[in-house]
Amino acid sequence: MAVPQYSANVPDEIITPDKVDSMYLGEMNYVSGAPSQDTHLKARHFVDTATAVRVFLSGIQVASMQGLFAGHESVGMKPNQTIGISEGMLNARSIWLTPNTTTPYVTSEVDVKNGPVVLEVGTPVLGLLDNAAFKFAGKVGVTHPLDQGKGGKYFIYHSSYKGEVPEGYISIETEGYQHWLLLRIVGQKAQVESNIAKLKQTMKLYPYGENDQTEFINLTDRQYNTVHAMNEKFYDEINALIQYEPTEIWDQEWIGLAQDLGIEKGKAFAPDERMKAVLVEAAKIATAETRSTYFYPEENMKVYDDRHWFTPLISGHEFIDENGVISVDERATFHFMATGITPDMVTNTVGKGSAYLLATRDASDKLLDGGEHYTVTLPKDVPVANFWSFMVYDNQTRSMLETDQKSAGVDGLSENVRENDDGSVTIHFAPKAPKGWEGNWVQTMPGKGYNVIFRAYGPTETWFDQSWRPSDLQQQ
Numbered sequence: 001m002a003v004p005q006y007s008a009n010v011p012d013e014i015i016t017p018d019k020v021d022s023m024y025l026g027e028m029n030y031v032s033g034a035p036s037q038d039t040h041l042k043a044r045h046f047v048d049t050a051t052a053v054r055v056f057l058s059g060i061q062v063a064s065m066q067g068l069f070a071g072h073e074s075v076g077m078k079p080n081q082t083i084g085i086s087e088g089m090l091n092a093r094s095i096w097l098t099p100n101t102t103t104p105y106v107t108s109e110v111d112v113k114n115g116p117v118v119l120e121v122g123t124p125v126l127g128l129l130d131n132a133a134f135k136f137a138g139k140v141g142v143t144h145p146l147d148q149g150k151g152g153k154y155f156i157y158h159s160s161y162k163g164e165v166p167e168g169y170i171s172i173e174t175e176g177y178q179h180w181l182l183l184r185i186v187g188q189k190a191q192v193e194s195n196i197a198k199l200k201q202t203m204k205l206y207p208y209g210e211n212d213q214t215e216f217i218n219l220t221d222r223q224y225n226t227v228h229a230m231n232e233k234f235y236d237e238i239n240a241l242i243q244y245e246p247t248e249i250w251d252q253e254w255i256g257l258a259q260d261l262g263i264e265k266g267k268a269f270a271p272d273e274r275m276k277a278v279l280v281e282a283a284k285i286a287t288a289e290t291r292s293t294y295f296y297p298e299e300n301m302k303v304y305d306d307r308h309w310f311t312p313l314i315s316g317h318e319f320i321d322e323n324g325v326i327s328v329d330e331r332a333t334f335h336f337m338a339t340g341i342t343p344d345m346v347t348n349t350v351g352k353g354s355a356y357l358l359a360t361r362d363a364s365d366k367l368l369d370g371g372e373h374y375t376v377t378l379p380k381d382v383p384v385a386n387f388w389s390f391m392v393y394d395n396q397t398r399s400m401l402e403t404d405q406k407s408a409g410v411d412g413l414s415e416n417v418r419e420n421d422d423g424s425v426t427i428h429f430a431p432k433a434p435k436g437w438e439g440n441w442v443q444t445m446p447g448k449g450y451n452v453i454f455r456a457y458g459p460t461e462t463w464f465d466q467s468w469r470p471s472d473l474q475q476q
Contacts, residue, residue, distance in 0.1 A: 016110060021087035045278065051257050056234060058254050058328060060132035061226035061335040063237040067333030068180055068339065069109060071095075071226030078110040079178070080207050081215060088220035089194055092408060094178065095225040097339045098453055099400065100391050101407045104196060105219070106183035108205055111164060113177035113244075115207055118169075122202025123195065124149040127183030128342035131176030132241045133249045136317065136341045138172035142186055143344050146170045149186065155208065166208075176249045178241070179288035181205075182340050189413050194212040213313075227397060230287045232279040235261065240271040252376070262468030293333045293369065294451075295360045295395075307472045308365065309357040309454070312337075316346045337398045337451075349383035350460055357454040360395075364470035370401075373430035373448035374473040376454075383468050385458030387412040390427055392442055405443035414439060429473065 001172055027048055028039040035043065039164035039446050049116065077084055086094075099105065110129065125141035138156070142149040158177065178324045187195040196440045206212045210236035228237055242265055247255060261279070263269050271279060284336060301310040312334035315321045319331040337358070346355025361367055362374060364420045382388050389411035392401045402410040408418065410427060416439025419425055428434050429452070433441040455471060 004118075007140070012303050028071075035143035039057055045274070048261070048275070048278045049282050049285070051260050052235070052279055052287045053289070055238070055254065055257050055261060056282060056286035057332050058251070058288065059234075059238045059258070060228070062132065062241055062250075062330050063206065063234050064339060065130070065132050065134050065178075065180060066237040066241050067228035068226045069224065070240075071177060071224050072107065072109065075224050076111065076217060076223055078215075079109040080117050081207060082159055083108045083203060083205055083214060083216050083362070084219045085196060085200070085216060088218070089407075090220065090400070091406050092402040093223045094219060095222055095227050095397055095399040097398050098202075098337055098391070098393050100389060101400070101409060102189070102387070102389050102411050102413065103184045103231045104192060105299055106181075106185065106199065106203075107219075108181045110156055110179040110181050111177055112156055112158045112161075112174065112179070115209070116155055116163075116291050117202070118184045118206055118208050119154040119156060119181070120204040121151040121154065121200065123199045124186035125183040125199070126186055127145075127170060127181065128340055128344070128345070129174075130182075130246045131174055131249055132178045133176065134252075134335060134339075134341055135176075135249070136231075136343065137174045137176065137179055139342065140183060144170065145304055151202070156227055157208075175246065177245050178413065180339075211385060212262070222253070228292075230283065232276070232283045234283055235263065235271075235279050236269070239263045242356050242463075253435075268443050270454050290332055290336050293329050296337055297333070297358075298329060300327075301333070302362070303357060304466065304469055307469065308361050308363065308469070309359055309472070311356050313346050313356065317341050317343055347459065348464070350464065351458045353465060354460070355456045355459045357470065359452040359473055361473075363474050366427075366475075368444075368450055368452070368473065370419055371431060372443040372444075373434075373476040375429070375476060376427045376452075376473055377420075377471040378425045378427070379470070381462070382412065382425070382467070383463040384412070384456050384461040388459055389455045389457075390442060391453050391455070392429065392444060393453065395451060398451075401443075401445065401448065403443040403445055408442070410440065410442055416440075430476075447450065 016030050016031050016033050025042045028037040029184045031226040079287060084107045086105045090099045113263055115167050127140040129140060131137045141147055153169045154172060155165050156172045159173055185199060200216050203213045204212045242263055245266055262271055297310040301312055301314050303309045303311055312330040315327055319327045387422055389409060391409035394401045419438055428437055428441045429444050430443055431446055456463060
C-alpha cells in the first residue's frame with residue numbers, strides 16, 4: 001500500500017486492533033476501528049449493566065427514603081397530618097435501619113409540593129428534616145438556634161413559594177417536596193410516658209392556612225417494613241421519587257445515568273426484556289459491593305489505628321473530604337445501614353451531639369457469629385455528657401436483631417449495668433446471659449450474623465483525643 005503524501009506518526013496506543021480479547025466480554029472484533037455488530041451489542045450490554053450498578057450505589061439514599069415513605073404510609077400515616085411515635089420504644093417487629101431502643105422515635109412526612117406546612121413544637125425535642133435525596137434540610141428542636149428546647153412554630157416551604165413567612169415562625173426553606181421528619185424526645189428516661197403525653201398535647205402538623213387535623217399513631221409492635229429493596233425492585237423505588245420530586249434536588253450526573261436506564265421524569269419506566277435482565281444482574285453486583293463496604297470496611301473508615309471500630313461518617317454528614325471530594329463508598333455504606341442526615345450526627349463540640357462506632361468483625365478480624373460469646377470492655381469514665389449505648393443488628397436487614405430480648409441492646413442509663421472492680425464496664429454478646437452479668441448482656445442468636453453499633457451521646461474530651469478507647473469484640 002502506498003504511503004499517503006500527508007501521513008502522521010500514529011501512536012500505537014490510539015489504535016484499536018481488529019481483534020481484542022476482553023476479560024469480561026471475550027473476543028471483540030473491529031474493521032479499521034469500527035466494532036462489529038456483535039462487539040457493539042456486548043459492549044452496550046456491559047455498559048448498561050455498569051451504569052445500573054452506579055445508579056444503585058449512588059442512589060441507595062433515594063431508595064432508602066422511598067422505603068421510609070412507603071413503609072409508614074403502609075400503616076396508615078398521612079403526609080402533613082399523621083405523626084408516628086414509638087411510645088413503648090421500637091423493637092424487632094418493625095423493620096427500620098439501625099434504630100435504638102433508648103428513646104422514643106417521633107416521625108412523619110412533610111410534603112410542601114402544594115404549599116407550606118406548619119409544624120408546631122411545644123416540648124423539647126431533638127430532630128431533623130431530610131429531603132427525598134436524603135440531604136439535610138433543617139434542624140428541629142433543641143439544636144435549632146431559634147428553638148433551643150423552647151419550641152415554636154416551624155414554617156416549612158418550597159423555594160418556589162412567593163408568599164411571606166408569617167411573623168414569629170421559624171422558617172425552613174427547601175428545594176424538595178417530600179421530607180422525612182425524625183425527632184427524639186428530650187427528657188429523663190423515667191419520664192418517658194409523661195413526656196410523650198405532653199408532646200401529643202402540643203405538637204401539630206398541618207398545611208399552612210388549613211385546619212389542624214393532626215393525628216398520632218403508636219408504632220410500637222407494628223410489623224411493617226421501611227427498608228429499601230436489594231434486588232431489581234430498587235429501580236422502581238428510585239423511579240417513584242424521580243417522578244414526584246423536582247429534578248433540581250438530584251445530582252445531575254446521577255439523574256443522567258438513571259435516564260440512560262429509562263428512568264426519566266414525566267415518562268413511564270417500562271424496561272424491555274433486555275433491560276430487565278440488566279437491572280437484575282446490576283442489582284446483584286451492586287448488592288455485593290454495598291455489603292462489601294460494610295463487612296470489609298476500608299482503612300479510611302477506621303476510627304482507631306489499633307482496632308476494628310469504624311464509621312462511614314469519618315468525613316462528616318456530607319461525606320466530603322478535606323479536598324472537597326465526596327466519598328461514594330462512605331455515603332453508600334452509611335445509607336445501607338442507617339437513616340437520618342444532620343450535622344448533629346457528627347460533632348466536634350465537647351459534650352454536644354453524638355458519635356458512632358460500628359463493628360462487623362471481632363478482634364481477630366472474623367465476622368461476628370451469633371452462636372459465640374463476645375465481650376467489649378469500656379474503660380472507666382466513659383467520655384459522655386449524656387449516656388452511651390450498644391445495639392445489635394441483623395446483617396441481612398440492618399434492623400434490630402430478632403431475639404427474645406426486646407431492647408436488642410444495653411445502655412448506660414440502665415440501673416442493672418454492673419461495673420468491674422476497676423470501674424470499667426464489660427458488655428457480653430451471647431445467646432445466653434453469663435451468670436451474674438445479666439444486666440450487662442445483649443442477646444444474640446445462633447445461626448444469625450449480626451453487627452454492633454456503639455453510640456456516645458455528648459462525647460467529651462477523651463473521646464476526641466482518643467486517649468479513651470473501647471476494646472474490640474473479644475471472642476470468649
